[in-house]
Structure formats: C-alpha cells, structure tokens
Amino acid sequence: MLTNSDINIRDPFVLPVVAEKQYYLYGTTGAQTWTGLASGFDCYTGTDLQHWEGPFPAFRPPVGFWSDRNFWAPEVHVYHGRHYMFASFKAEGVCRGTQILAAERPQGPFLPISEGPVTPSDWESLDGTLFVDADDQPWMVFCHEWVQVGDGEICALRLSDDLTAAAGQPQLLFRASEAPWAVEIASKNRKGYVTDGPWMHRLPNGDLLMLWSSFGQGGYTIGVARSTSGGVLGPWQQLPEPLYTGNGGHCMVFRGFDGQLLLALHRPNATPEERPQFVALRENESSIEIA
Numbered sequence: 001m002l003t004n005s006d007i008n009i010r011d012p013f014v015l016p017v018v019a020e021k022q023y024y025l026y027g028t029t030g031a032q033t034w035t036g037l038a039s040g041f042d043c044y045t046g047t048d049l050q051h052w053e054g055p056f057p058a059f060r061p062p063v064g065f066w067s068d069r070n071f072w073a074p075e076v077h078v079y080h081g082r083h084y085m086f087a088s089f090k091a092e093g094v095c096r097g098t099q100i101l102a103a104e105r106p107q108g109p110f111l112p113i114s115e116g117p118v119t120p121s122d123w124e125s126l127d128g129t130l131f132v133d134a135d136d137q138p139w140m141v142f143c144h145e146w147v148q149v150g151d152g153e154i155c156a157l158r159l160s161d162d163l164t165a166a167a168g169q170p171q172l173l174f175r176a177s178e179a180p181w182a183v184e185i186a187s188k189n190r191k192g193y194v195t196d197g198p199w200m201h202r203l204p205n206g207d208l209l210m211l212w213s214s215f216g217q218g219g220y221t222i223g224v225a226r227s228t229s230g231g232v233l234g235p236w237q238q239l240p241e242p243l244y245t246g247n248g249g250h251c252m253v254f255r256g257f258d259g260q261l262l263l264a265l266h267r268p269n270a271t272p273e274e275r276p277q278f279v280a281l282r283e284n285e286s287s288i289e290i291a
Contacts, residue, residue: 002052004276007044010266011073011127011197011250012276014049015106021257022047024106026058026074026085030272038071041087043107049256049278058108059085059101066116067091067099073197073250076106077130079138084163085110086140088126095121098128098142100163114164118157123170124148127250130163131156131200131232138163139232141210143195144170152176152195154212156232171233173210179223179238182214197250203283206230211243211251211263211288219247220269224287239287248277253288263290 009027016023025044032038042055059074061067067089074087083103090096097117101110119125119142128142138159146152155170176182176193184191196213203209208227215221222244225236244251248267256262261281266274280291 002044002054003050004052004278007052007276008272008274009276010271010274012264012266013073013075013252014254014262014264014278015076015078016254016257017106018257023049024076025052025054025276026076027266027276028072028074030274032071033271034070037068041071041074041085041110045107049262056107058103059087059110062111065112066094070096073127075129075252076110079130079132079163083108083110084113084130086128086130088128089117095124096145097121097123097125098140100128102163113162118159118164118166120170127197129198129200129252133232141173141198141200141232142170143198144172146176146192146194147190150192152193152214154195154198154210173232173234174225174236174238176214179214179225179242180240181216181221181223181242183216185215197252199252200232201253201288203286203288205285207286208232209288210236211253213249213251216242216245218245220249220267221245221247222249222251222263222265226287243288244279244290253281261288261291 008030012027040060043058044052044054046052070090072088085101097119103110124145128140144153158168199211210225223242224239251265263279282291
C-alpha cells in the first residue's frame, strides 16, 4: 500500500469510478519526465485519495510506436461508454503532440486509435484535454508550446465524433501573457511565457471556466479564465488573481465520492520532489476558489 508521499508523479489525473467506489490515479512518471526513454503510463487505485495500490501498467508503447520519450500528462475520459486517454508524446526530430488512445476499462491497456497525434504535425503541442460542448461536439483544448511560439498559447481543436482525428483547424483562445499574474521565464537561452495543463469546468450557473498553469511570482501557478460567451471559443477573460500560488500546478477538478469538489495538482514543481496533492474547492457565483 502506497501513500501520496510515496508516488512521484507530475500532472496527476483522477478518474472516479462510481460503480466501483474507486479512484484511478494517472500521471507523468516523475523519474522519466525530462530525460531518458519513457516506458509508458501507470495507474494507481484507491478508495480514499490517501492510500493506493499499484502501480499497474495502463499504457505500454506497442512495437513501432512513433514516440520514445517525454510521455506526459495522461488524462482518462469516459466518452460514449469508452475510456479515452489523451497524452503528450515526443521523439527526436519530431514535434511533441497529443495523441488519443482508448481502452474498454479504466486500467487499460490503452492503445492508439490513430497513426499519430491529432495536434498539427509542425506544432510543438502538449496537454490536450477533452471538452464536449452543448451539442455533444468533442473538442480538444491544448497548449501550443512556448518553446516554439515564445508566448505560450491555448487553442481549441474540433475532433471527429470517434476522436480519431481533427475535424478542423486549431483556433487560438488566448496567450499566456494575457494573464496579469503570469511572469516570463528563461530556460536554455530562451525566454517566454508558459501555458500548461488546461482544464475546463462548468459552474452550476452555466458559466464556463478554464483552469490552466504558468509561472507567477511564487513559482508554478494555477490561474482561471472565464468564457464570456459560455462556449469553448470564448472570448476568454483572465481573472486577475490566480487560484493557487504554492509552486504547484497542472491541475484538474473532480468530485469525490462524498460530494466534495477537489483540485488535483502536483506540488512542488521540482523534480524529483513532485507528489500528487488534493485540495478542497468551492464554487461561487462567478468562479471557483480554494475552500
């Protein structure tokens, strides 16, 4: 049995399975984040968000898989009765992109459902997440990476109904520097503004929020944007104050079996200290806040 302090992952994602009264925890394998060849994605199972069984293999690259490194940020969504994993991959000389995999069960095994990423082949892209609009149209919201564009972007891309391909061109939602709290960073002789980990959240009143991560004065930070139209294409308005400033981020939101709304994130942001953290949230009339 493991506890959260034993699990070195980034970008934690929790899938609550009500029928089993069990949580599935996925994430980027901490030791393989930045260097070396990646082995795949694991999952952990538990009932209280504190104690976990595992790791269990959820994805292992099949023979001939195009990517061999930077297996990042797996998310598992249930869509039309099937489990879909959105995850970022990279190879030498090939742009990073988000590919979609599928499985019949939350523990996998997940297998690719397309030849490669659904993000543009000449874009450095990452952190795709699924959003289904009011017309049951699936979209992927993802980041066009700052290492390519300087001022990191968050974009939306319509997907085919079976999630195997793009069904249009990416549409820019906003740039990182539009958030008043975001600060420029420097890395490997490069400066820019980071966009990471978008997550869509609909308030009870119908307002659509996006939680996303960048860097602020206190390190890795989670901010909130609001769609003034209530739709995925915005326009998006940045809330002036970030949601979380404790040098943690790449978050998602889920509801526990007790009904409590929870924020999952990794903290701190330094490798290999990252651990999954779960923080209680509450919704108000216009946004979301730490409870």
